[in-house]
Amino acid sequence: MAEAGGDGLDYRTLFTALPAPCIVLDRxxxxxxxxxxxxxxxxxxxxDLLGRxxxxxxxPDPGDPASDxxxxxxxxxxxxxxxxxKSMLLMQRYALPRRDRTGRFEPRWWNVINQPVTGPDGRVELIMHRVEDVTEFVRTERRVADGSTDEAPRAEIFSRAEELQRANLSLQESALRTKDVALALQRAMLATPALSEHPEVAVCYRPALEGMNACGDWYDVVDLPDGRLALSVGDVVGHGVEAASVMGMLxxxxxxxxxVADGPSGALEALGLYARAQEGAMATTTFACQIxxxxxxxxxxxAGHPPPVLMHADGSHELLDQATDPPLGVRVEHVPRPQATVDYREGDTLVMYxxxxxxxxxxxxxxxxxxLVRAVRELRELPPDxxxxxxxxAMADPSGQxxxxxxxxxRL
Known part of the structure; x- marks a missing residue:
């Protein structure tokens, strides 16, 4: 097996497990x-291949300019x-340079599987491009279609395979368009105008590897009178456009x-009453604070949310878990929400998630x-973004997000 560069990645085990013709592509x-x-x-x-x-x-075959x-x-x-x-292509036509080095091309047909290989952060880092040569099968079926043989049923199979190929490509294109729309919707709903006035605040959103790239997670930054700042994060149960719609309302x-409420607890009390009247909003978790x-x-x-981390500049920390109540809308009767306060020092870091x-x-x-606490401690001196x-x-799941x-x- 041949490799390019000295990146230290060992592909031998991978190629031993997949003895079919393969190449590896980077991003x-x-x-x-x-x-x-x-x-x-x-x-x-x-x-002829490595590093290109x-x-x-x-x-492309210069003799076949119409090929797509x-x-x-x-x-x-x-x-x-x-x-x-992964993506599959059935009976994909290739034009390979002839072995006689005449400059001419030889048409070949391959079944192709493009398989992603993800890194520790869940992002696709490499693509395994695996092929199966079906050239002789295609040539045989074309002779059948031309009447050179009497194996008509096999020609019908070939025709059906081409139909499946077109359907597969159509589904891939549709999925990409759907994901684009869903992700654009999510970004629009998470738009936070106040961020432009607060360089000390940084936000990130990462969709799961699977699904519609739209979800019920949110963050928000709100300016209040007297220089106060309100921050919140929340998570609606479920995924997809429906969860994103509920998230937008909440x-x-x-x-x-x-x-307008008297502190974060008053705001969550009002939000809990509102959630009880909205389909799909029950059991939403959220954390709200004022600085x-x-x-x-x-x-x-x-309201039932994982506790944020308040990391002090000296490396000590506190979990903000002293005012935790059930998620929104799950109580049978209305009960006032708890509220807590904590002192912070200049240079401390608050992480909500x-x-x-x-x-x-x-x-x-x-x-x-x-x-998470260890990671925040190690990175606490970095700018917020x-x-x-x-x-x-640091928190990426090796098995995928x-x-x-x-x-x-x-940064407080």
Whole structure:
């Protein structure tokens, strides 16, 4: 097996497990590894492939300008990078340079699987491009279609395979359009105009690897009189556009309530009453706080949400868990929400988040919370935007991000 560069990645085990013809592409679609089976089926030396862009190494057949094979392949690879899901192409036509070095091309047909390989942060880092040569099958079926043989049923199978290929491509294009719309909706609903006035506050949103890229997670920043600042995060049960719609209503309602209520607890009381009247809003968790910069006081209330981390500049910390109540709308009768206050010092850091940041399958949530505390302590001297991005990397689930994440980091 041949590899490009010295990045230290060991592909041997991977290629042993997949003895079919394979190449590995990075995020820029540059070929970084190729196995012997691929070199054999293409008849090309590794030097023709390694370190080159996939489409530069596999140029279109100049004798067939109408072929859309390159566009189809590019769409498949980009879909893998965007969605994190594998893509299959049936009977994809390629034009390979002839082994006689005459400059002519030889048409070949391959079944292709583009398989994502994710990094520790859940992002697609590499693509395994695996092929199965079906050239002889295609040529046989075309002879059948031309009447050269009497194997008509096999020609019908070939025709059906081409129909499935077109349907597969159509579904991929539709999925990409749907994800684009859902992600645009999520970003619009999380728009926070007050952020432009507060460089000490940084926010991040990361969709789960699977799903619609729209969810019920939110963050918000609201300016209040006397220099006070209100911050909130929340998480609606469920995923998809419906959860995002409920999130938008609750976020707007809390933004209004926190402007007029007597502290965060009063705002969450009002939000809880509102949630009881909204389908899909029950059991939403949220944390709301107000920051008083002149008195160095932080007042908060928590409706069933994971506790934020208040990290002091000296590395000591506090979990804001002294005013925790059940999620919105779950009580049979209305009960006033608790409220707590904590002093902070200049240079302290507040990290608020949704549970996707700390939860991992089969692991106690306290393990994830302790991991977060350690990460915040290590990164506490970074600017808020770098701190937020660093936390996403440090907290990434090696098995892939299964839940959405909203994160808000504030330098106090």
């Amino acid at each position: 820029d679609l540059v070929i970084v590894a190729v196995n012997d089976a691929y070199l054999e089926v293409t008849g090309r030396p590794a030097t 862009n996939f489409f530069e190494a596999n140029p 094979g390159a566009e189809v392949q590019r769409g498949s690879l980009e879909a893998v990078l965007f969605s994190g899901r 976020r707007s309602a809390l933004s209004a309530a926190i402007r 008083y910069p002149f008195s160095r006081l932080l007042m908060y209330s928590n 949704t549970d996707g940041l700390i939860e991992r399958r089969g692991e106690d949530i306290d393990v994830g919370l302790n991991r 770098e701190l937020a991005e660093g936390l996403l990397r 299964r839940d959405d994440i909203s994160l808000l980091a504030t």
